[in-house]
Amino acid sequence: EPEVTQTPSHQVTQMGQEVILRCVPISNHLYFYWYRQILGQKVEFLVSFYNNEISEKSEIFDDQFSVERPDGSNFTLKIRSTKLEDSAMYFCASSNSPSRLAHNEQFFGPGTRLTVL
Amino acid sequence: AQTVTQSQPEMSVQEAETVTLSCTYDTSESDYYLFWYKQPPSRQMILVIRQEAYKQQNATENRFSVNFQKAAKSFSLKISDSQLGDAAMYFCAYSSSGSARQLTFGSGTQLTVLP
Numbered sequence: 001e002p003e004v005t006q007t008p009s010h011q012v013t014q015m016g017q018e019v020i021l022r023c024v025p026i027s028n029h030l031y032f033y034w035y036r037q038i039l040g041q042k043v044e045f046l047v048s049f050y051n052n053e054i055s056e057k058s059e060i061f062d063d064q065f066s067v068e069r070p071d072g073s074n075f076t077l078k079i080r081s082t083k084l085e086d087s088a089m090y091f092c093a094s095s096n097s098p099s100r101l102a103h104n105e106q107f108f109g110p111g112t113r114l115t116v117l
Numbered sequence: 118a119q120t121v122t123q124s125q126p127e128m129s130v131q132e133a134e135t136v137t138l139s140c141t142y143d144t145s146e147s148d149y150y151l152f153w154y155k156q157p158p159s160r161q162m163i164l165v166i167r168q169e170a171y172k173q174q175n176a177t178e179n180r181f182s183v184n185f186q187k188a189a190k191s192f193s194l195k196i197s198d199s200q201l202g203d204a205a206m207y208f209c210a211y212s213s214s215g216s217a218r219q220l221t222f223g224s225g226t227q228l229t230v231l232p
Contacts, residue, residue: 031218043162043208045219056219089160095218106220108154108162 004109023092123223140209
């Protein structure tokens with residue numbers, strides 16, 4: 001069964017460093033998302049991406065964040081200068097189509113745990 | 118903006134018994150989707166069940182069913198014949214049917230299944 005994959009599973013970085021989190025969405029999916037979950041808290045939407053551009057972003061997704069689909073398969077989230085409060089689990093998700101038939105089901109990857117020291 | 122509220126931070130159920138997890142939401146939209154996701158200790162997000170707001174019939178998936186009350190903006194999850202593997206954090210989530218498809222999650226309910 002197709003699945004969303006994410007690498008690495010755990011990333012440790014020093015404050016101020018840049019990190020890139022990678023995701024490979026399901027191959028025929030068109031909509032891509034990043035969410036984050038600070039330990040013990042709810043899952044929060046960061047950004048959605050469609051047709052090679054950002055379609056929606058939340059207040060969390062400030063200038064320190066960027067997303068890219070560099071090669072038609074990978075979908076990346078870059079944090080330019082990490083802060084302690086960026087420590088969280090980051091989930092990538094993808095969905096097929098906005099049509100009712102697809103029910104807008106988003107398939108989640110296993111997450112990348114980011115630890116900023 | 119839409120909000121999703123789960124008022125039960127923790128719930129427990131005896132194995133083989135039935136448990137209901139509550140969720141309420143606030144929206145001004147008439148067409149939307151509602152979901153329940155399960156997050157086991159591995160922290161993987163797994164879709165349990167979904168409901169389209171335009172459908173009056175409550176969704177069911179094997180032992181999982183929902184009670185969708187659109188007027189009350191309530192969307193509860195019933196787990197029948199609870200199993201040890203059902204132990205997890207359960208998140209209720211909302212999605213617009215419009216172009217903004219992101220999920221808005223509740224704060225979660227930690228379900229413990231007692232043997």
